[in-house]
Amino acid sequence: MELGSRIVRTDVACTVCGCVCDDLRVTAEGGRIVAAEGACDLARPWFLGQTSHIDGRPELNGIPVDWDVAYARAAAILKAARAPLVYGLSRSTTEGQRAAVALADFLGATIDTTASSGHAPSIVALQQVGESTCTLGEVKQRADFVLFWGCDPVATHPRHIERYCPPAAPIFVVDSEETATAKIAEILLRIPPDRNWDALWTLRMLAKGIACEASPELVALAARMKAGRFGVVFFGSGLTRGRLAHRTVEALLQLVTDLNDHTEPDTRRRFYARRLRRYGDIAGADSVLTWQTGYPFGVNFATGYPRYNPGEFTAPELLARGEVDAALILGSETIFDLPSNAQAALRDLPMIVIGGARPTEDEGRGTLFFPTAVYGIHRPGTAYRMDEIAIPLRVLLPSDSPSDADVLGEIHRRLSGTV
Ligand code: SF4
Structure with a gap:
């Protein structure tokens, strides 16, 4: 419904927690969300903090760089890595998760989700x-x-x-x-x-x-x-x-x-x-990994086919044992689900972070950060509620910024030599 410059959307889904409530009434005006009826105390500040302007360019060590430079740097990090880790995924959607699995498969990487520190x-x-x-x-x-x-x-x-x-x-x-x-x-x-x-x-x-x-x-x-x-x-x-x-x-x-x-x-x-699942699309991360690889988390592609072994191929243990030489994190907030020794190991690695809040100075040496559009705010997508029911996410504030799936796809194209 459009009322002058005000746009009111009903039946909006929230991905802040695994409930994925899809009955919110959200009002956007002047390129920002000004009201989120039905949002709980956890969700309301998140919705009210969203604007159509996505804060700018990628960053390398906190310094803004051009997108082309950032893509080239990400491809170089992953090309040089012998044991890369792709981790996070639960703040993304089916679209980003599918792109992450495809890239991990191409790299022969390990891919793991926040489930390894939770369920x-x-x-x-x-x-x-x-x-x-x-x-x-x-x-x-x-x-x-x-x-x-x-x-x-x-x-x-x-x-x-x-x-x-x-x-x-x-x-x-x-x-x-x-x-x-x-x-x-x-x-x-x-x-x-x-x-x-x-x-x-x-x-x-x-x-x-x-x-x-x-x-x-x-x-x-x-x-x-x-x-x-x-x-x-x-x-x-x-x-x-x-x-x-x-x-x-x-x-x-x-x-x-x-x-x-x-x-x-x-x-x-x-x-x-x-x-009771915590993040908005952790159930989707399980589902996408399972339908793409046969396994829900902790999957290793080093031998050219998916292998699954919790403890051997899960991020907390791999990082604690020093068996990772580069990390790609999908959703910066998922870093904090890792145990402190794994977070400390991550800080010493070349790290690519796609989406979520900008990492702070202390969060990693050589961190390359890509800001992305948010699913359910700027881009459509699909999230899975904690009972594995697929919930469509709609656009509230249109934006041309890339989604995490776009960023992953571009890195994948550069590595495979198609650009
Ligand atoms: S945070 Fe969870 S409970 Fe609150 S509105 Fe969002 S999905 Fe519903």
């Missing part, structure tokens, strides 16, 4: 145990039991409960501390991080009716789980930290299988466990 143990567990999936829409329409385990959506995904949980469904929380979500929950069950696995196996036995030693709280929780007709557990970093975190997530997924494996003829109980 990697969950993905490994899913590969072992399998997953019953449901959409957030199904949760909203059908759930009568909602549990948040090791996550705090009120703080990290402020509209998750409003948008995706039925108002009548009681909220349960399992966590080691009283989080913001715990304050609005019917029940908070405090479990220290190193006891999650024990608690989940106890719940498995209770779900199967096997006699065991269990606290009254766990007995009550198991009873509420079994009484539900549609239950869902959203889980986060509280379950995915620690050396054997994949075993803990496996236990949760097996509990879900147990709850679905029942014989009561008058019950049609359905149970699910779903990851």
